[in-house]
Structure formats: C-alpha cells, structure tokens
Amino acid sequence: MHPLARNLALASLPFALLGSSIALANDVNLPRTMAWTAYGTNSSGYAQAVAIGNMLQSNYGTSVRVLPGDNDVSRMTPLKQGRVDLCACGIASYYGVEGVMMFAHPDWGPQPIRLITTSTASFGLSLAVAGDLEVETPADLRGKRIAYIRGDDALNKGTEAYLAFGGLTWDDVERIDYPGYGRSFDGIIAGNVDASFTTTVTPPAQQLASSPRGISWPVLDPNDEEAWERMRAVAPYFHPHEITSGAGGISADNPVNSASYPYPIVVGNADLDDDIAYGLIRALQDNYDDYKDSAPGAVGYALEYQDLQWVIPFHDAVVDYYKEIGVWTDEMQAHQDALVERQQVLLEAWNAFADDAPSDEDAFREAWMDARSEALTNAGFDPVFE
Template sequence: MRTKTTLPLVISSLAAGLLITSHASAMPPTLNWTAYGTGTSGNAQIMAISQLLQAEHGTQSRVIPGENDTMRMTPLKTGRVDLCACGIASYYGSEGVMMFARPDWGPQPIRVISTSLASFGLGMAVAGDVELDDIADLEGKRLAYLRGDDALNKAAEAYLAFAGLTWDDVERVDFPGYNAAFDGIISGRADAAITTTVTPAAQRLAASPRGLQWPELPSDDEAGWARMLETAPYFQPHDVTSGAGIDAEQPLASASYPYPIMVSNADLAPETVRGLITTLIESFDAYKDNAPGAKGYALENQDMTWVVPFHDEVVDYYRDKGIWTEAMDAHQSALVDRQALLKATWDAYQADAPDDEVAFIDGWMETRRAALQEAGLNPVF
C-alpha cells in the first residue's frame, strides 16, 4: 500500500518557520489557469491561491472555467494555459486512456505541482435497507453503471476489486447519468452507486425512505487495498469526516484521491514552478482558510509516491528541504520512464494507425497494453 511522506520533523520545522526561503523567484507577471467552473470548491481554491500570488509576487492570474475534463485539459495541451486545477482526468491524460485515447490526444507530458486532499471521500453509496456488513456483501446487489462516465465506472470497479469482486458478481443496472442513478436507487431500481460523500445526490438518498450507508475499506486490509490499487492505483486510504450521514467525530474508513490536482506540462518554466511551490508550502497559513478544501494543500497531505510524476522543480524544492528520499526518487524516475515509453509507443502507433476512430482507439489500447506488459508494468486499463 502506498504511503505518504512521513517526515514530521521536517514538516514541523517548515510549519514553525524554521526553514524559511526567499520567495524572490522570478515569477511571471501573469499566470493562466484552467479550473472547475465558478461556484465549485476547486475554482474557489485557485482564486484564493491567485490572490496570494498577487500579494507576494505581483503575479496576476487569469482563470478559465471548464465544466468537464476535456474543457479543462485542452487549454493545457494547446499551451493556452500554464496550469490546470484538474481532476483524476490528469492521470488518464498522462496514461493516454479513456477520452485521451482518441487520435487527437494520446499520452500527455503532465507534471504535478501540488494536490489537495480534503475531508470528503469517494465512496460506495448503498441504500440503507440493504443488508451489508462489509463491501463483499455487494455480491448479487444491483450496482449503477453510468453510461459515458468511464471515471466513475472505473472507481466502482476498484471498489468491487477491494472485495475480490467484479462487475460479473453484481447486477449491473445502466443509467444515462449520475443523478438518474440516484433517482434509481431511491425508487428501488438499484441498490448502490459510486459518488463523492458530499454530493447533493448522496444527501437526497440519505433523506429518502431507503436511507444511506457507506461500506468501510479498512486501511489494514492489505490484500483488499492491493486489489483496489491494481485496478485504480490513484486511490489511497482516507479517513472521511465530511459527507451525508458521516459523523466527523467517527471518521469513515474509506478511499479518496486528490481534488484538485494542480498540474502543468513538463516544460513549464522552472522559476515559475519554484515560486509557486514555495508559496503553496511556506505561505500555507495565509490561504488555508480562504476557500473550502484549501487546507488539503498542506505538506502532510502531499503523496510523494503517487501516480503522476512531479515537475522537476518541485522535486528540487523538496530535495532542498530534506524531504525527498531515494525511494521517492526511484518512484519519480519510474513514472517519468513510463510516460516516455507511452509517448514513444503512441508515436510509433500513429504512423500506421487506422483512420476509423473506434478502430484507432481499440488498436491503441491493445498496443499500449502490450508495450507496458513487455516492460513489466501494470497496464491498469
């Protein structure tokens, strides 16, 4: 099971201001971002960070709202923006899968600057009238499948894998969308669906006659977590304190992944990245309470061995602070090598790829899988 950095002495020193560095990095006069739409916590966090960057560096921020993964990722791909406050699609882009398996996409040279891990989680919402002692009791139950939502369906697959189950072990019930799935649970046409714990849909189910329950994913179930991470390696154990029916005093042992994930392309100017990561870490107290979920950017929440590589300058910053270890460096190198392999495989595949989009995607996914397996790596998809 993946672990985050465990360097309490370094972290406490930073928090106490004992390791102070200058913010005099040559930040640009303007930073262009893309983020979730206005009114979302992700957008509010970037606005709070942008205000701090202006105060400390004089850097103005232009934030372009994007309502879906493609709208947020496209400006980064084309160079229209410097940074994306993205969701898990950033990982899919790095891997060249799902919507990024199309001919106009392919594996992207994405690098992490920072991530936010907030108090909510991604859980399996199960109707309260279903007999359920643990996640394995989903066997034979009616599980919502969302047409066109590969990311949430992959999350549901990962939850099933935790219990050693697959879609073949449940009754799959297809729905046209997210809200329709919860309407289906409330009306008795399904029993469970994957969701973030704080969504209005989960609140509606909790308030319905059927009620709501969340199966736990015990962090000490090493076999369960190994199966889950084999299916979706971007998850991590998380004690959830926010959500429908969840008592903050009795956290739910569940799973999560960062949101937002602040990413750039690999070639973003080092001085920009240094100024940004320095501000995010060393001025944390100045913005942590200025937007919902902003506390998630704390140093102790940064997973140094996650599934997308850090920008080189972020690595240098953590190394300078004494946080970066040899194990982290080996993991980083492996991720960079994986990206390079995927890009080389994509370039070679495109040279003689079919014109039909469906055939193109099928052929790419088969070629991608073969290349990763030949290198001894988990294709995941």
C-alpha cells in the same frame, strides 16, 4: 505505512531545519499573469483556484485568470494547446498521462503532464449505498444493483475499484445504466438501483441520506493488504483515507475508514517554466495560512497531505523544492524516475503507433490499447489498463 502518514512524518522535521532550508531557496519569481483551467464555477476546485489566485495576487502581484470547464475535454484542451499554464484537474489528468479512456483517441494520446501539487481533504470517494440494505463492506455488494454512468469513465472506474476491494467484478452485480450521475441518485431514492459512486459530501449524497432509504458507505479495512492490492490493480490512484466529513452523519467524531484520491490535482506540461512550477509550490507552502480557510478543501494543500510517491511524476522544479526543504528521499527519487521512464515509454509507443493507426475510432482505440500494453509490458511495467 500509509503515504499520507509517511509524509506527515517527513513533514514533522524540526521547523528550524525547514526554515533554514527554505531561506536558502531562490526568491519566488512568478509571472505577472497566469491562466488556469478548473472545474465549473460552482465546484470546490474552482473556489480553491480562485483562493490561490487571491493569495498570489496579494503576496506576489501575480494575477491568475481561472477558466471554468464543464468537462475533462474543456479543461484539458487548453493545457494541451499551451493556452494555459496549469489545470486544477480531476483524475482525468492521470488518465491523460496514461493515454487511456478519452485519451485513447487520435486527437490525444499520452500527455506529457507533470504534477505541481494536490489537495486531499476530509471527504472521501466512495460508493453511496442505500441505507436499507445493511451493506457494511464492498463484499456485501454481491448481487446488488449498481449504477453505471454512460460516458463517465472516471466514476465507473471508481465503482469497479470498490467492487475489486470486495473481490467482486461487474459480473457479480446487476449493472444498471444511467445517462448521468444525478439520475443515478434519483434511481436509488426511487428504489430502482442500490449504489452509485460519488464523493461523500456531494449534494446528491446528502439528498439520499435525507430520503426514506437513507445512506451508508462501505467500510474499507486499511489493514487488508490483499483487498488494497486488488483495488489498486484496477485504480492505483486510490489510497486509504479516514473520512471525517460526509452525508449520513460522517464527522470527526464519527469517521469512516474508506478511500480517496486527491482533488483537485494541479498539473502543468513537462515543459512548464521552472520559475512557475517552483514559485507556485513554494508560494503554496510558505503562505498556506493565507488561503487554507478561503475555500472548501483548501486545507488539503498542506505538506502533510502531499503524497510524494503517487501516480503522476512531479515537475523537476517541484522536486527541487522538496529537496531544499529536506523531505525528498532516495526512495521518492526512484519512484519519480520510474514514473518519468513509464511516461517516456508511452510517448514513444504512441509516436510509433500513430504513424500507421486505423482510421476508425473504435479500431484505433482497440489497437492503441494493445500497442500500449505491449510496450509497457516489454519495458517491465504493469499496463493497469487493458
């Protein structure tokens, strides 16, 4: 069963049961002030953080200061240093847990991050393909010109995952390098490249849809288990998602079977105060109607959109909340325990590796990835990133 559908079924427990469970919970005990980092001020993630902050101020007297960050480093560094309570991050939070990509660096390594909540809205994350190519599925991308964004691991990993769904790799397409995300869409419109990874609602996708080439989105069969296994082997954070908003006429009346992962991903450190973690998740669920329409995508915090068996371990106090409302299962606990164990393996491997690591950054990264893979494999885990 799809994770969201499974959790929807759990969320459909009788309201009387949920209400009585919540009533037994401790009172919300949030601090007077909190600090978050988020994406830039023009992003939906920032707007959602502000909307949540307004709800917390109105209902609990908690003032939230949202610090915008233009890139993953500026969003994650204050969390690492303990200068903020939470980060409304993107998928880089998962890379941080795993200690890969930008985190395979002497200044970083695996981060002891815990999940508070996520938002999964109506849009998808997909390859925007020029509409004049008649690409219907990822397999049709063979031989096409695909954008590779220098310095943006998350976007390139998304592209690689879509290719894997179609049984393809970078060797099966023509890779066209671009210095930035926006430039790749200029390249599609100009006829110099055929596809680039994005969200379905982003302005560049809208611009492509309005161009002479038009836009199309590859369809991912939600029942093709082998294809999903290939995709998740590359990027395990993707899940099937019916997109109901996006460029090119996507709507509730004209949906597309595709993929998505949450954005934003609200995380804190493992040592985040229990009162903050518990208070926030309870406040978000108890007062959902107060903020769900206050920012684009805020509807995605509803209980039925929470994947309780995702790729980042939950904060212990969040697990306590889900137990109280009766939706936490033994299967979820086993998954949580495995994620925590995986993170402990990574942290121990990092501590052992860093004591005698190469000083050259490239050599450091290569040696760490080898050490990381060995430690995870020996502990019975899939390294995922090689």
